Amino acid sequence: MVEQKKEHISEEEAALYDRQIRLWGLDAQKRLRGSRVLVTGLRGLGAEVCKNIVLAGVKSVTLLDHTDVSGEDRSFQFLVQHADVGKNRAVSSLDRAQQLNPMVQVYTDTENVADKPDEYFHNFDVVCATCCAQEDLIRINNVCHSRGIKFFAGDVFGYYGYMFADLGGHEYVEEISHVSTKGDGSKKQKVNETKLVKKTSMYLTLQEVIDFDWTSPKGSKVLKKTPETFFITLVLLHFRSQFQCNPAAQDKDCLLEIRDKVLKEMNVDSSIIPDTFASHCISELNPVCAILGGVLSQEIIKAVSGRDAPHNNFFFFSGIDGSGLVDCIGPQE
Numbered sequence: 001m002v003e004q005k006k007e008h009i010s011e012e013e014a015a016l017y018d019r020q021i022r023l024w025g026l027d028a029q030k031r032l033r034g035s036r037v038l039v040t041g042l043r044g045l046g047a048e049v050c051k052n053i054v055l056a057g058v059k060s061v062t063l064l065d066h067t068d069v070s071g072e073d074r075s076f077q078f079l080v081q082h083a084d085v086g087k088n089r090a091v092s093s094l095d096r097a098q099q100l101n102p103m104v105q106v107y108t109d110t111e112n113v114a115d116k117p118d119e120y121f122h123n124f125d126v127v128c129a130t131c132c133a134q135e136d137l138i139r140i141n142n143v144c145h146s147r148g149i150k151f152f153a154g155d156v157f158g159y160y161g162y163m164f165a166d167l168g169g170h171e172y173v174e175e176i177s178h179v180s181t182k183g184d185g186s187k188k189q190k191v192n193e194t195k196l197v198k199k200t201s202m203y204l205t206l207q208e209v210i211d212f213d214w215t216s217p218k219g220s221k222v223l224k225k226t227p228e229t230f231f232i233t234l235v236l237l238h239f240r241s242q243f244q245c246n247p248a249a250q251d252k253d254c255l256l257e258i259r260d261k262v263l264k265e266m267n268v269d270s271s272i273i274p275d276t277f278a279s280h281c282i283s284e285l286n287p288v289c290a291i292l293g294g295v296l297s298q299e300i301i302k303a304v305s306g307r308d309a310p311h312n313n314f315f316f317f318s319g320i321d322g323s324g325l326v327d328c329i330g331p332q333e
Helices: 011-016 018-024 026-033 044-056 071-075 089-100 118-123 134-147 206-210 217-225 228-243 249-265 275-279 286-305
Strands: 036-040 060-064 105-109 126-130 150-157 160-166 169-182 189-202 314-318 323-327
Touching: 011 018, 018 026, 026 286, 036 044, 036 118, 044 060, 044 089, 044 126, 044 150, 044 286, 060 089, 089 105, 118 134, 126 134, 126 286, 134 150, 134 160, 134 206, 134 228, 150 228, 150 286, 160 206, 160 228, 160 286, 169 286, 228 249, 228 275, 228 314, 249 275, 286 314
Parallel strands: 036 060, 036 126, 060 105, 126 150
Antiparallel strands: 150 160, 160 314, 169 189, 314 323
């Protein structure tokens, strides 16, 4: 993790972040102010995350993307303009991202995240990886886990979206309400009070989750409770790793073949994912990006500020029925 200097909040910043400071306190805002965040992948979800954490007032945000703006981006990527088609996504997103909050330093990097050495990620306090192949997510997560860097991953595939968090051993404070009795004799009265309680949560790496044995006693017990979106996500990440792109409308048969292959390797019946999923995972939908981007940004802010319990370890959203679900998946005791 990057060693942070003690941050000072100026009067101008205190005025700008006044409502946030009232919500989570000055110390939490100072921790945000000292955090360096890397966002990889500047499609719809990456743009939402960038917007939210820049507005929250972190120290700096680095936008990493080696791909170019396409005509499709104009449907869900609000940081780029129509004239940017054919230009690099990160560079094209810089101006509007910086305008959101001039007090946050916004940088760009046009290299491929897959080509970045492990040491590159040591420069950040938080890494949020979107649009990455599964093998890259695992590598980056392992690097972050070994260095105490907070790691988040997420993607939107059509109506489906997921978020994953690995914060290692994460300490935070939570506000607990309790009722106490004050006064003597007939003057006794119950008073609602709150106090801050320090807690710790332990997180798994993505590799540990993927290696989870679904035939084990625990695996068999929780299989029926595990959302189908988890297994759909693994299928879609496998597709991206194999073809270096997201699925298109003509890839439905291929997706069904990959589903059968992936679930067979996991010793999970393929019926857990209905055939219809292949028709609902194309492109990125604005509402799904907005919802998942809001949740993902919220979790980054909670993790950095140390206020309240972040989700451990997945959040799934399905635009098919509008459901969102937090689930802890893996070999935890």
